[in-house]
Amino acid sequence: MPELPEVHNFKLYFDAAATGQTISGVTVHDDHILRNLPGPAFADALTGRTIVGSLRRGKYLFAHLDNDHSLLLHFGMTGDLKLYQETADRNKFERFALHFADGNTLGFDDPRKFARILYLQDHVAYIQEIKLGPDALDLTLEDWLDAVKGRKATIKGLLLNQSILAGVGNLYADEICYRTRIHPAAHACDLSDDQLTDIHTETVAVMKYGTENAPYYKDYPEDWFWHVWREEGKAGPEGIGEVKVTKVAGRTTYFVEGWQH
DNA sequence: TGTGATGTTGAATG
DNA sequence: GCATTCAACATCAC
Known part of the structure; x- marks a missing residue:
């Protein structure tokens, strides 16, 4: 689930769990x-080090x-964090874990193993x-x-x-296109400056909403996102158009045909 | 049983 | 060289 708002949530979790910990x-x-x-x-490389803070940029979280x-x-795609004390509470798909001097353990779970963990100087x-x-x-x-512009x-x-x-992923990209009523497969060079400006406005608004109000994607309001229109064939807003599923930029894409142009 | 999944990369193509 | 597309990555859940 991790796009920018979700990684923001991971940062909050990480900071609470790990900052100041050795x-x-x-x-x-x-x-x-x-x-x-x-x-x-x-x-x-990590043993003996103390975590002093973190920085999120897009979907990347740097622990300092x-x-x-x-x-x-x-x-x-499937990375997650879990803080626990008892080994019995360890997640099934934990790939590595940091043990802290205070007795807690922070596990990094990732069933699909697409995560990337790097030690950086x-x-x-x-x-x-x-x-x-x-x-x-x-x-x-x-x-x-x-x-x-012109791309x-x-x-x-x-x-x-x-x-x-940095930070927009597949689900949010669809949401942004939906809100601006722009077809996800529209070529940027065919869009007006106003349309491109709308995209920017909604991108920031959606990310801001996500980071401020909805730590987890399922917690968004019911009239938002995938809750409503991530379902093929469903009628669009105000009865205009219907939801189609296609591939854009190599990713599964939901949009409302007839509503988004 | 087959299919698809919220991400990124590097090779292939235009 | 640059822009873009697409398969591949590894595994699980439905």
């Missing part, structure tokens, strides 16, 4: 998601350590290296227009492009 040990069950260090080296290095947590350099764009909440209208790509594809803006 790592007394690390258990690695499966090092597939550890992308730049093998399990034992990963454990060595007391040696100025960082632990990157990217949750992939310099998180700023890493952000540059992967060309991660500004957080969607901080994206200025100017930067957005500069990045997308031939679909608007949904651009919304999902993390080097333009």
